[in-house]
Amino acid sequence: xxxxxxxxxxILDSGRELAVTANxxxxxxxxxxxxxxxxxxxxxxxxxxMVNLRGGVLRTEHGEARFVRPDISDWLxxxxxxxxxxxxxxxxxxx
Numbered sequence: 001x002x003x004x005x006x007x008x009x010x011i012l013d014s015g016r017e018l019a020v021t022a023n024x025x026x027x028x029x030x031x032x033x034x035x036x037x038x039x040x041x042x043x044x045x046x047x048x049x050m051v052n053l054r055g056g057v058l059r060t061e062h063g064e065a066r067f068v069r070p071d072i073s074d075w076l077x078x079x080x081x082x083x084x085x086x087x088x089x090x091x092x093x094x095x
Contacts, residue, residue: 004095011057026093035089
């Protein structure tokens with residue numbers, strides 16, 4: 001299992017990039033890459049585009065990959081002071 005904790009860019013369909021903190025894990029299962037985790041920003045800087053986001057592209061210094069967000073109400077359980085969303089990777093992990 002691999003992990004990544006650090007800065008990343010969330011690339012929206014519009015092309016706009018948002019700076020986020022990524023906390024991700026990944027593993028290879030039967031030759032298929034599975035990865036996912038959370039993306040977060042300070043609560044006071046919460047971009048409105050992240051609230052109803054269903055998917056996008058995540059870029060780290062190691063690469064980029066598409067992801068989906070299976071539950072748009074997941075942010076309701078965010079850590080106090082942070083706005084967090086849960087993502088599931090699509091394809092090879094960008095870390």
